[in-house]
Amino acid sequence: MAELPPFQKLIDEHAAEVMAVLRGAVGRDGAEDAFQETFLAALRAYPSLGEARNLRGWLVTIAHRKAIDHHRARGRSPVPVESVREEAVSDPDPADGEVWRAVATLPPKQRAAVTLRFAGDLPHEEIAAALGCSPEAARRSLHEGLKRLRKEMA
Amino acid sequence: MNAVMDRSLERLRERAAAEGLLDIAYGTADSPFGPLLLARTPAGLVRVALPSEDVDATLFDLAERISPRILEAPDRFDEERRELEDYFEGRRREFDLPIDWQLSHGFMLRAREGIAAIPYGETRTYSDLARGAGNERAVRAAGSACSRNPIPLVVPCHRVVRSDGGLGLYAGGVEMKKRLLELEGRRG
Incomplete structure (x- = not known):
C-alpha cells in the first residue's frame, strides 16, 4: 500500500492542471473560487483516503464536482445531478496542458460541455442538467466544441 | 509557478489554516551550515531537519507519523528565522518558541526535556542525561534521544x-x- 505523500506534493504536481480544467469548466472568473473549494475539499478528505492511488484522477473528480456546484449556484441548473460518480475517473492520457489550454479558448457553453464530458466523465444528460440546457443542446455544444478543438490542435 | 497561482496557493494556505486543515506547515531557514527545514503544527515547532537530512524523506516521515495534511508555508516562519539568525550570530542564548513534543514519548521525551534544560554554553554527558530521565543505565538510549532528536538546535x-x-x-x-x-x- 502506497503511503499518502505530503499534500504539498499533490499541489506541486497537479495544481496547474486542476486550475486549467476549472478554467475550462467554469471560465477564468469562476476558476479561482472553484480551485479553492477543490483543494480545501481534497485536503479535508485526504487522510481518509488511506492509500495513494490515482491521486490525479481523484483531484480532477473533485474539481468537476466543484465546477457543477459553481454552475448550480449560478442558477443554471434546474435539475439536481443525482449520479455524479464518486470514484476517481480513469486517468485520461492527454498531453494535458496543451489540450486544456485549447479548451479554455472555447466559448463558455462548449468549454463547459467538453470539460464535464472528458474531465468529469459525465454523460450528456448530466452535462445538460449541470448547464441547465436540454440534452440535445448539450450534445450540440460538445460536438461543436470538439470540432473546434480538432481544428485548433491539428 | 506564476503569480496568479502563487496568490491562489497563499489564499488556500490561509483558508486551510482557518478551517483547521493545516496540520503541518513547513518552510526553510538559513544557517551557516546550510538550509534548515522547519515544520510546525498548531501546537508548535515539531521538527527541524539539519542540512544533512533529506527534505523529502523528512516530509514523508511527518506525513506518516503525524498527518499527510502538510503544506509549504514559507510566510509562517518569520519568528523562527529571526531567532535562529540571532542564535547563529551569538545574540541569542535561548529560543522562545513553542514546541510540539508529539514525536517523543516515554524515556525519549524525558531525555529530550532534559536536553532542553541544558543552559547555553554548558554540556552534559550521555550518562547525565540517562540519569536525569530516570534510568541511569540507559546511556545508549540517551544517545538515541540525541541522535534522533526531532528538533535539533532548538532542543x-x-x-x-x-x-x-x-x-x-x-x-x-x-x-x-x-x-x-x-x-x-563552551564552559564544560
Missing part, C-alpha cells in the same frame, strides 16, 4: 557529549557540533 542535543571528554556523534556531523559548541563558548 540543543549538541550540548550532550561523552563522559571521556569526546564530542560524541551529531546528526549534522561532528564538525557542526564542534562549531556550535565553539559558538557558545
Whole structure:
C-alpha cells in the first residue's frame, strides 16, 4: 500500500492542471473560487483516503464536482445531478496542458460541455442538467466544441 | 509557478489554516551550515531537519507519523528565522518558541526535556542525561534521544557529549557540533 505523500506534493504536481480544467469548466472568473473549494475539499478528505492511488484522477473528480456546484449556484441548473460518480475517473492520457489550454479558448457553453464530458466523465444528460440546457443542446455544444478543438490542435 | 497561482496557493494556505486543515506547515531557514527545514503544527515547532537530512524523506516521515495534511508555508516562519539568525550570530542564548513534543514519548521525551534544560554554553554527558530521565543505565538510549532528536538546535542535543571528554556523534556531523559548541563558548 502506497503511503499518502505530503499534500504539498499533490499541489506541486497537479495544481496547474486542476486550475486549467476549472478554467475550462467554469471560465477564468469562476476558476479561482472553484480551485479553492477543490483543494480545501481534497485536503479535508485526504487522510481518509488511506492509500495513494490515482491521486490525479481523484483531484480532477473533485474539481468537476466543484465546477457543477459553481454552475448550480449560478442558477443554471434546474435539475439536481443525482449520479455524479464518486470514484476517481480513469486517468485520461492527454498531453494535458496543451489540450486544456485549447479548451479554455472555447466559448463558455462548449468549454463547459467538453470539460464535464472528458474531465468529469459525465454523460450528456448530466452535462445538460449541470448547464441547465436540454440534452440535445448539450450534445450540440460538445460536438461543436470538439470540432473546434480538432481544428485548433491539428 | 506564476503569480496568479502563487496568490491562489497563499489564499488556500490561509483558508486551510482557518478551517483547521493545516496540520503541518513547513518552510526553510538559513544557517551557516546550510538550509534548515522547519515544520510546525498548531501546537508548535515539531521538527527541524539539519542540512544533512533529506527534505523529502523528512516530509514523508511527518506525513506518516503525524498527518499527510502538510503544506509549504514559507510566510509562517518569520519568528523562527529571526531567532535562529540571532542564535547563529551569538545574540541569542535561548529560543522562545513553542514546541510540539508529539514525536517523543516515554524515556525519549524525558531525555529530550532534559536536553532542553541544558543552559547555553554548558554540556552534559550521555550518562547525565540517562540519569536525569530516570534510568541511569540507559546511556545508549540517551544517545538515541540525541541522535534522533526531532528538533535539533532548538532542543540543543549538541550540548550532550561523552563522559571521556569526546564530542560524541551529531546528526549534522561532528564538525557542526564542534562549531556550535565553539559558538557558545563552551564552559564544560
